[in-house]
Amino acid sequence: MRTSWVIILILVWVSPLKAQYFDKTYSVAWDVNMPLNNKDYVNQVSARGFKLGYREMITEKVFGGVDFTNSTYTKHIPRQTYINGTNAITTDLYNYVYNYGLTLSFDYFFTTEKKLMPYAGLGVGASYMSYRQFYNVYSSLDESWGVLVRPQGGVLYKLKEDARWAFLAGIHYDYSSAKSKGFELDAFNNIGLQVGVIMLEW
Amino acid sequence: MLRSFILISGLGLFLVGCQPVPSAEELNQDLVVETDYDNAVNFADFSTYTLTLDTLGLISNTTNDTLQLGSFAREVTTRIKANMDARGYTYVEKNQNPDLGFVAFIVNDFSIYQTIRYPSYGGGYYSSYYGYYYPIVNTYASNSTILILQLVDLNTKTAQNQFQLVWRGFIGDLSSSVDPFQKSVEAVDQAFVQSSIIGK
Numbered sequence: 001m002r003t004s005w006v007i008i009l010i011l012v013w014v015s016p017l018k019a020q021y022f023d024k025t026y027s028v029a030w031d032v033n034m035p036l037n038n039k040d041y042v043n044q045v046s047a048r049g050f051k052l053g054y055r056e057m058i059t060e061k062v063f064g065g066v067d068f069t070n071s072t073y074t075k076h077i078p079r080q081t082y083i084n085g086t087n088a089i090t091t092d093l094y095n096y097v098y099n100y101g102l103t104l105s106f107d108y109f110f111t112t113e114k115k116l117m118p119y120a121g122l123g124v125g126a127s128y129m130s131y132r133q134f135y136n137v138y139s140s141l142d143e144s145w146g147v148l149v150r151p152q153g154g155v156l157y158k159l160k161e162d163a164r165w166a167f168l169a170g171i172h173y174d175y176s177s178a179k180s181k182g183f184e185l186d187a188f189n190n191i192g193l194q195v196g197v198i199m200l201e202w
Numbered sequence: 203m204l205r206s207f208i209l210i211s212g213l214g215l216f217l218v219g220c221q222p223v224p225s226a227e228e229l230n231q232d233l234v235v236e237t238d239y240d241n242a243v244n245f246a247d248f249s250t251y252t253l254t255l256d257t258l259g260l261i262s263n264t265t266n267d268t269l270q271l272g273s274f275a276r277e278v279t280t281r282i283k284a285n286m287d288a289r290g291y292t293y294v295e296k297n298q299n300p301d302l303g304f305v306a307f308i309v310n311d312f313s314i315y316q317t318i319r320y321p322s323y324g325g326g327y328y329s330s331y332y333g334y335y336y337p338i339v340n341t342y343a344s345n346s347t348i349l350i351l352q353l354v355d356l357n358t359k360t361a362q363n364q365f366q367l368v369w370r371g372f373i374g375d376l377s378s379s380v381d382p383f384q385k386s387v388e389a390v391d392q393a394f395v396q397s398s399i400i401g402k
Contacts, residue, residue, distance in 0.1 A: 088396040090235040094224040
């Protein structure tokens with residue numbers, strides 16, 4: 001009997017730890033992106049990007065929140081002459097796209113109790129694109145807003161089961177309807193890889 | 203601890219990733235050369251031209267001088283003459299009734315901007331406890347210089363009684379150039395290279 005009480009007490013003590021599902025997360029990740037179209041304007045893989053994320057538990061496996069993302073795409077076009085009717089201009093061009101996204105995001109976790117926690121999700125929100133073309137001391141600018149849709153997936157990896165933080169690795173595809181009329185660019189698509197850390201709160 | 207790390211990392215990434223721009227060294231390697239011409243003009247109809255050698259016109263808000271002399275002006279006008287000669291035109295003096303006039307001048311704009319910000323800590327400029335808050339003055343300066351080339355038809359005048367402009371070239375920015383002397387000379391050549399319309 002005494003032994004049973006000890007076991008029950010231990011279970012009472014231990015079980016909350018086992019059942020301690022996180023219900024909030026904060027994440028920061030380095031975001032490496034590659035444009036999939038508009039490659040005449042920007043074609044370089046961009047390591048200049050990041051993601052900040054926040055989630056709250058909706059159900060045991062579904063989390064919802066917001067993501068703020070930023071990435072910068074570039075392309076250098078060596079010096080050449082552009083002819084337009086009677087006008088001609090010779091210069092090299094540095095094309096830049098500054099991309100900001102704010103999405104309402106939902107992730108489904110296939111498990112929330114193990115060290116390795118895969119997830120898949122979808123973010124929908126707004127995208128702001130700033131297109132800038134630098135040549136010598138001069139520059140041209142075009143800005144646009146659009147709808148951003150971002151299917152995403154990845155894994156969280158905790159070093160210990162009761163760890164309050166985890167490594168994050170993810171992949172995402174972004175579609176932004178923000179076009180550039182000035183530079184005659186189409187809606188922007190890219191894929192990206194994210195690596196970072198996530199804080200788990202309960 | 204981790205929250206602080208995330209906040210600091212996020213801020214760091216934000217600052218790094220926000221809006222990087224190409225370096226001035228990359229941007230100013232070569233000058234921009236832009237040209238345009240009057241499509242209604244047949245440049246083969248002209249035979250002679252004139253040009254003020256060794257001198258460039260000067261329009262600047264930092265000096266009252268209207269002429270730029272010296273080796274830079276000499277080198278630039280020499281290149282212009284070499285290109286015009288190579289296109290089959292004959293150089294003549296101004297009093298020899300030339301068909302074309304070649305005008306080359308520099309436009310320089312030097313500007314200074316100042317912003318004044320008054321710290322609003324405590325809601326005023328003077329606090330009996332902390333004393334007087336001095337305004338913070340930031341000063342910015344910009345300097346831009348372009349070389350303008352113009353070809354005018356000396357046989358035709360516009361309704362405003364001015365000679366008809368038939369071709370022009372803008373070369374900039376000389377102020378930011380890593381080598382304004384040599385790059386300007388190269389840019390003069392480039393202005394002709396991209397203007398194959400000029401020639402007999």
